[in-house]
């Protein structure tokens with residue numbers, strides 16, 4: 265470690281900024297936030313800087329920087345930023361800073377800096393600074409974006425409130441250990457009671473009591489979380505947040521290891537993966553488990569493949585939770601149809617080929633007879649069949665019998681969006697043969713309709729792999 269990260273108070277301190285380009289403007293914008301007394305030296309000033317000057321937020325000093333004599337600019341500053349890109353100015357500024365012990369940052373010149381500016385995640389009073397000691401500002405910015413996404417949106421409010429609560433909590437909870445426990449629970453729980461600021465100011469003791477009571481009686485909650493089709497990059501920010509704060513996770517078989525690896529390490533994991541055939545009892549058990557865990561006051565994450573409400577039985581689970589008066593939240597996920605279509609290049613509703621898209625399940629045996637096959641056999645629509653491998657011969661036969669073109673393009677997507685995704689293309693009359701010939705395994709999705717032809721053309725995801733364009737050899 266070559267640099268010590270510290271937070272500097274610059275309110276009312278003099279700061280000199282050399283240059284008035286895009287980078288200087290960015291630096292000035294941050295300096296305005298901390299209420300520094302800013303002097304900007306440059307030949308021309310852009311609109312942003314002129315507007316700030318008009319608002320009294322900085323002073324400009326117009327000059328040709330080529331001729332600048334830094335030692336002659338008046339009262340020495342606390343900090344300088346050199347953003348001119350001019351080596352003569354940079355060198356002069358550096359020598360001046362070193363001589364007078366002034367903090368200096370020269371943009372893109374780590375050797376001419378005695379401090380570096382980190383990338384900042386600003387949820388003040390919470391600040392997260394990321395520094396690569398000047399070796400890669402781009403990496404710092406990328407990490408900043410990742411951290412931004414991970415932080416809950418209400419965090420700023422929570423931290424602000426914590427700041428104003430601190431003295432009172434200290435007075436009310438004398439024992440330091442008990443105080444720490446309070447704060448841990450306060451920050452750890454998403455059911456925090458955010459008090460209205462005026463309410464808080466008017467009667468702070470009562471407000472604190474309310475908070476302490478609230479934290480002591482926190483109830484459990486169940487999150488029904490859609491984990492998407494399998495690729496961890498397709499998780500939503502919300503899903504990741506819930507996975508990282510859950511006390512217990514009940515997950516399906518469909519959830520692949522790379523997603524499991526993102527779950528909070530000390531969460532209790534329960535695999536409730538169910539295989540076809542014994543749904544009924546299992547589902548009832550799952551519903552019961554959710555109730556039991558939530559009743560212990562825990563945060564329960566029910567992690568499901570795709571979206572919880574698309575062939576995911578999420579409806580039954582929340583029905584049970586509702587009956588037991590348990591709080592729940594639904595976190596949508598990218599359903600297999602949407603994920604597989606994107607990752608195999610099938611525009612589900614391409615306007616030349618489809619006016620609608622239907623998500624069908626091929627799984628439920630009894631429904632084969634009640635299905636309106638005539639309706640599904642109509643032209644210019646896309647059918648996406650979930651759990652359709654086993655029943656594919658019936659599906660193919662019924663559709664064709666009811667008038668679907670036997671040459672209608674189809675695509676079968678196995679392990680869609682995952683690294684080992686396979687896409688098999690062909691025509692409807694070969695559907696079940698293709699599945700057999702290529703030994704297509706679950707999870708797989710069948711897309712039927714003119715749009716399926718695009719899987720050959722637009723499969724950007726695994727286009728270089730030989731397995732992509734398998735076709736029935738006969």
Ligand code: SAH
Nearest residue numbers: 570571574576599600650651680707708709
């Ligand atoms: N709730 C899920 C669907 C659960 S039903 C969702 O919204 O996606 C399980 C079926 O979904 C599988 O049999 C398969 O047809 C489909 N499926 C799920 N993930 C898939 C994937 N990665 N690739 C292909 N099909 C998938």
